[in-house]
Amino acid sequence: MSDKGAFDTNVVTLTRFVLEEGRKAQGTGELTTLLNSVCTAVKAISSAVRKAGIANLYGIAGSTNVTGDQVKKLDVLSNDLVINMIKSSFTSCVLVSEEDEKAIIVEPEKRVCTTDGEPCEQDALQPGRNIVAAGYALYGSATMMVISTGQGKTYYLFLFFQLRLLYECNPMAFIMEQAGGRATTGSQNILDIQPTNIHQRVPVVLGSPDDVQEYISIYKKHNK
Numbered sequence: 001m002s003d004k005g006a007f008d009t010n011v012v013t014l015t016r017f018v019l020e021e022g023r024k025a026q027g028t029g030e031l032t033t034l035l036n037s038v039c040t041a042v043k044a045i046s047s048a049v050r051k052a053g054i055a056n057l058y059g060i061a062g063s064t065n066v067t068g069d070q071v072k073k074l075d076v077l078s079n080d081l082v083i084n085m086i087k088s089s090f091t092s093c094v095l096v097s098e099e100d101e102k103a104i105i106v107e108p109e110k111r112v113c114t115t116d117g118e119p120c121e122q123d124a125l126q127p128g129r130n131i132v133a134a135g136y137a138l139y140g141s142a143t144m145m146v147i148s149t150g151q152g153k154t155y156y157l158f159l160f161f162q163l164r165l166l167y168e169c170n171p172m173a174f175i176m177e178q179a180g181g182r183a184t185t186g187s188q189n190i191l192d193i194q195p196t197n198i199h200q201r202v203p204v205v206l207g208s209p210d211d212v213q214e215y216i217s218i219y220k221k222h223n224k
Helices: 016-026 030-050 072-086 167-177 207-223
Strands: 060-064 071-074 134-138 144-148 160-163 183-186 202-205
Touching: 016 030, 016 071, 030 134, 030 144, 060 072, 071 134, 134 167, 144 167, 160 167, 167 183, 167 202, 183 207, 202 207
Parallel strands: none
Antiparallel strands: 060 071, 134 144, 160 202, 183 202
16 A cells, blocks of 8 residues: 555544535534534543543532532533633623533623623523534543534434433434434423523433334323
């Protein structure tokens, strides 16, 4: 094999993929900028996870978050990284995190707002059907990041949790539906729920249409 053949000279990186998809959509570029900022935060968190032992980032930070979970040192670092990267992208106005009791209102000089007047926590209380993009990252010896902007995915899971609606259930439900699956509480589609609180918890079942329908049938049988 030649030296040239041993290397891919047309590498599709995550940043390149996001830029190309944004160009295809012929949008304003704000979503592309936002996603690239999130990707940068994920890369930084991935580096911190690999160096956690050396940097003394393992263990409990000594506090609990608003929903009662013990906060780990990596939770604090990750939360700060994501918030600061999103703020500095100049593409948002209100942020919600499980580590913060109240919604974070972005400073006016860094804000992009699509509503009239001053942004507030109420602006974040929207059903999942309004989501335009969602994703998650899994960290370890390697990092996997999954993003959907509504163009579909091709895998299934079957999981049951009771999680936070706005920033856990809705993103996963969005990705699941893009993959052709379903997400439900048993009585209602996750993306159709109108939130009442930024930290509201709901039960959620995600999976293939057949698996979720089987769960719904059992749920209805025992909840008549």
